[in-house]
Amino acid sequence: MDAAEFRRRGREMVDYVADYLENIEERPVSSDVEPGYLRSLIPTEAPLEPDNYDDIIKDVERVIMPGITHWNSPYFYAYFPASNSYPAMLADMLCGGLGCIGFTWAASPACTELETVMLDWLGKMLKLPDHFIAGTHGRGGGVIQGTASEATLMALLAARCKTLRRIRAANSELSEGEIRSKLVAYTSEQAHSSVERASLIGDVTMRMVPTDSTYAVRGSMLKKMLEEDKAAGLIPFYFCATLGTTASCAFDNITELGPICNKEHVWMHIDAAYAGSAFICPEFRPLLNGIEFADSFNFNPHKWLLVNFDCSTMWVKKREDIIGAFNVDPLYLKHENQERFRSLKMWFVFRSYGIQGLQAYIRKQVALAKEFESLVRADKRFEICAEVVMGLVCFRLKGSNDLNQLLLKRITNSREIHLVPCQLSGVFVLRFAICARSTDSRHIQHAWRHITQLSCELLQENH
Template sequence: MAQDPTLKEADIKGKLVAYSSDQSNSSVEKSGLLGSMPMRLLPADKEGKLRGDTLLEAIEKDKAQGLIPCYVVANLGTTPTCAFDDLLELGPICNRENIWLHVDAAYAGTAFVCPEYRHLLKGVELADSFNFNPHKWMLVNFDCSAMWVKNARYLVEAFNVERIYLKDQHKGLAPEYRHWQISLGRRFRALKLWFVLKIYGVEGIQKHVRHQISLAKYFEELVTKDQRFEVCTSSMGLVTFRLKGENQLTKNLIHKIQERKNIFVIPGQFQNKYVIRFAVCSRLTERSDVEFSWQEFQSQADEIIASKITCEVSDKKGISAIQLSDAGCDKNSIEKCK
């Protein structure tokens, strides 16, 4: 309104638009719905990062249509592959365009306790707010979310609703956290965070993070040694991988794994490839657990590939679908062989 006094508040709300990467968490898209504004999910590059030129192109296109870009969510550790957006690319654009830059480091933010990963934070001083979830990797019980804001005044003014029964003589002497969110009350999460910091200390948390990353690297090595598989991405405690070949093979593999219920993994999408996300999460995970998980993948891959070979041979020899079923060929392969 300061830039264009002719616009009314209702006019501005109808023109606001926000941006993030198509690799962002689902909560980012949901925030657009809650804020009643379009959330543009911009395409990431081949490494899963949102680039500055992609963001700038989208901003200029929307401004040309009379819209008002107001909010960007950058990712330090995307959900699908734990990719890190370059804040030194995105930050200057947001600052120049007067756009609020929020950094979502929900999972990977804990890694910044280790000096060797802080280079990924370069440009964070250009952001307006920063969030990470200690309950995801910092050993804190669910739920606990920590957020910093460069200027809390904007947050307070946005949620400030004065009532006579809320006034007191201490106004201005201490932060009134009822102005920081929608509800008047909130759950008390600081104590459990304090206990983790007290018990583990900085060195203990660093040891935990480094140990889990080393386990993920170990799993990556196991996958690489098996020529039937390919590693798609590896970042922090997350490895994405797949069976080489058509996506259906990996879909069949994860379906078998989920049916057996010995380990829990979920699928993902990377460069039009269907992948499996292997994330080291529990503080109790050891090398033996990683080896057990890998044996699960290998044993089920053996069955899938054997079924595929049986199907391919039967296609040449005219074996019936009943025979294929008896041989362990999955439903999709049987349909293909018919």
């Protein structure tokens, strides 16, 4: 394919994508294929000679679309949102065309520099403390990671390295092996599974901290565990707090937790993967109070700030903690796969929407969640299972877990809307997350009508 054909095919693809997004409501939101469906639809080997491009494009509808869960459909309420915006897509096209790899400053200066400045822009939008902003006299700064899981892992590894050095400096008789066998990391029992996985990769013990009735970790709970563990001769070194848990969007109390961590030399990492984007709105910013105690902080603009995947932003208080842990060229604070020009997406999105446009987008989605919450609360057969703070509503039919499992099964099979469940205190709960950029009040009303209709049928059958 030469440049002339790319011009033609590129235009067609732009139109295909625009058509797809404009007409996405006409597609069933979820797929009904069986595992293994795709293998039989395409050859078992690559073609020796080129296929015709028209055949490739026809196969997108024939082979791919039947197996797609449409994350951008306004009938998609599962997981958390995956950002998708036109300016971000345009920036990604440019990124692909440039095809530069920014693994050192010299390998493409613009790549490293725009990333640093965009992290400053975003940090200022969130009113992060100055020590997280690179363009100040502080010692911190931000980088783009692929996912929150990577950020959690990198913070844990940096904390492990820093603690090993500190303890060895004070106790030269201890071997590194002895110290590391005593290290203990902590996180909420409500934290994402990737936090526990970070401890498996880093090969350190991780203890799960119980939460209060709102599914939040409180200072007293962590303090008790730290004291028990220190009394047993162990060395607490890392706590991963969550702002906006996956199950119910609960917020650990970081104003209580931060001073405890600081006093005990425990690295506090804050994972705000979903909720972090909302902190650009002054009315949500108080939930980030306590950030001044954190050693590192991360959230995913690729979830809820209109920057297409992947773009997970991480700030550290002291750059040297990360650089020291990885023994790499100090020119880059980043790990090997921070290589594409991902900051272009942030630049295009922040400028195309402006801060006010981004705030309006967050507020609209929260208002839709509140609208859904009101519908649930007005129906005595249902209950709300966790406080609705942002765009997630946890709800269920009053009654057994089996009843709710059956309701979810019917919702899934209908393929009109798509939800996933969670467990809260052993109770089976339905999660209704506002996801697509195009979701509107009429979709919420439709979803609720659909849920109540299926519920009516179910309750009648059960009587």
